[in-house]
């Protein structure tokens with residue numbers, strides 16, 4: 256089955272009770288048993304719920320994995336992966352991580368004796384110097400937020416396999432429409448399905464997909480034992496969103512390209528970060544591992560003035576000033592005051608988050624309205 260069919264049919268079958276084409280929202284905590292243990296595979300909804308199972312099967316299908324697991328948020332999914340580790344284990348990850356992931360690693364898991372190395376991964380060969388006998392996991396995010404750096408998944412997977420490490424990839428920005436990490440050798444794919452997979456800014460939900468049964472069994476145990484599951488209503492909405500992922504992503508990519516090219520020529524714009532440009536430092540790797548360039552763009556307004564950047568994002572009318580990304584509507588954010596506000600100026604500027612950096616999640620509206628909005632806000 257091809258990708259654009261899998262988003263709709265992958266892992267799905269009509270409901271057994273009445274043939275409902277969409278899985279019903281099984282809003283139940285428990286299931287009748289005919290005799291102790293005599294049930295239809297569902298006992299208690301923390302362990303399993305048919306609506307969640309339908310979503311999990313769909314997610315496994317679109318990521319070319321064998322097992323899917325859905326959680327109450329993207330961070331709950333990451334939390335489950337980290338619980339595969341124990342005291343003394345070490346993780347190598349990128350120095351340009353999603354802020355919430357960085358916070359989970361440093362403020363929660365460091366307290367449990369897990370050690371993290373935050374390193375530049377734009378060249379995968381940087382990783383090997385940090386591997387020792389305690390290293391267990393490499394955690395990669397690509398493209399990164401908000402600097403749109405690209406990490407070579409296949410090269411990283413070769414290093415992980417050579418040293419018997421697990422490789423997990425946060426595929427939130429690219430989605431499996433653009434990039435399939437399991438096919439490139441990763442062990443675990445993670446999603447904030449809050450973003451593109453849900454696609455309508457109406458849920459918070461996380462997901463993991465794996466190929467290997469042993470890892471899947473451990474993660475199912477953690478999902479059940481720690482209990483950070485998503486409810487049936489949100490599972491339904493995520494599945495409904497997933498069914499249009501391919502058409503939405505196609506438009507996100509088209510609009511993203513038009514916006515990136517427009518901004519690159521604009522006299523008030525200093526620099527545009529978008530992996531589709533030939534002068535992006537890892538453009539060649541991008542072309543190898545991604546099928547298109549997505550709808551996430553960051554840019555620096557000329558003069559690098561904090562107040563000026565705030566004025567631009569406030570003046571936008573079609574773009575909404577808001578956190579998050581990946582919905583049908585275009586959003587704009589100011590990382591220095593929003594997502595990266597708690598990071599000291601000198602620290603954030605080291606990775607490129609300067610005062611006038613603006614991040615756009617380009618939606619699927621008419622491109623003319625988006626460009627006109629940018630023109631008036633920049634003017």
Ligand SMILES: *Cc1c(COP(=O)(O)O)cnc(C)c1O
Nearest residue numbers: 328329330353355427447449460
């Ligand atoms: C939003 C996001 C997360 C966290 O997901 P939540 O659903 O908000 O918990 C993790 N990684 C990336 C890249 C994100 O954009």
